[in-house]
Amino acid sequence: MTDRDAPDPPPTAPPPAAPSTPTERARVDRVEELLLEMKDTSELMVDLAYSAVFYDSKSIAREVQELEEDVGEHLTELQRLTLEAVRDGQLDIGHALVLLRVAQGAEQIADSALEIADVVLRDVELHPIIRESIRESDTTITKTTLGPACPFVGRSLRESELETETGMRIIAVKRGRKWESGMDGDYVLQAGDQVIATGPWDAEKGFLEMAAPPEA
């Protein structure tokens, strides 16, 4: 209880349009961080949305819905910070335009992902052709449960280099009742986790074998 109780500094008239926080660099850094996150999230959402359709899973579709809300919030924050940064001379107008345009694109991709997931959420009848088209496409989707002897459990995704080893990428994990997504390199998989992975056709078999190897 020290700083808070200290008397306020004597009031000086601050210039009206000079916010002290976030600091100049921090604001631009935050904009860049938001853009990167929007890009990654929007691409993940597309994979998840197709998975939701493929497995006719409302739970995955709802995850897409939640992520879409995050992306919307990120876009609003990014737009505000970008405009503030331009106003305060921290960001060039040309750079700002590019940032806003790319962020908008990412948000539109996220919206489209939700449009796909919406088919599942609204119980639109799924013609078997939709499922088949996802199956036939360049990138396949597969679901499995990790066995105790799986070399990828108990280590972070970064350590196990799952993606490099198998060519497949984990896009969602179900531990308990809910599908979760957005695992980073620190995420540690556990035996019994259900996982959904995407990747090329020829990687699927090897991935499934490593995910649930026969117990010794």
Place this chain on the structure above:
Amino acid sequence: MIRWKKRTAPYQEVEYEPLTVLEILTEMKDLSELMTSLAYSALILENDPIGEEVEDLARRMDWLKYQLRLTASLSVRNKEEAEQVAGILQVADASEHIANAASGMLDLMDANITLRPFLGRVLDEADDRITTLKVPAGSPGEGRTLGDMRLESETGLRCLAMRRGARWIYDPGPDARVAADDTLLLRGQQEGASHFKAWLKGEVDEL
């Protein structure tokens, strides 16, 4: 000064071609994903030819969507089928919207070039990195196909495009053969790219 790029696609009479709904839907999904990857690559690498390819693919996408409407309309005989087709069209629309968003991001491509290097720095921190690798002469990769190298499953890298001379080959399939001096545009994690680079140079034996 920013010059906004004008996109004026020539209007063309579209003829009906009897593709199956499955073929169209599959290609639309593949295209939407390829176009997104290429659009980000074009922004990161400041590569105009890739940007132009995205525009061409956008036209292919339009065409596919039109074909799908025709084919789907022809197939509907009753209300139940109409409901099922509505779902198919919604997924197809979404694929097209993804493609539109991807090509929309490139509207600034011919803006003042000094704008762009910063974007590469920002976006290249993403989980998946875009890398270009040149195949040296005498490389173990020479003459091999993407499929028989099992590039994606061995390294996690996806080959988005190959450049041979002045020509780009987009979304090469497993039968695409790598030649000396090809430049490969790859997407994937850094470890995979480093390993593949070492292998191409003959520094490691196993891919």
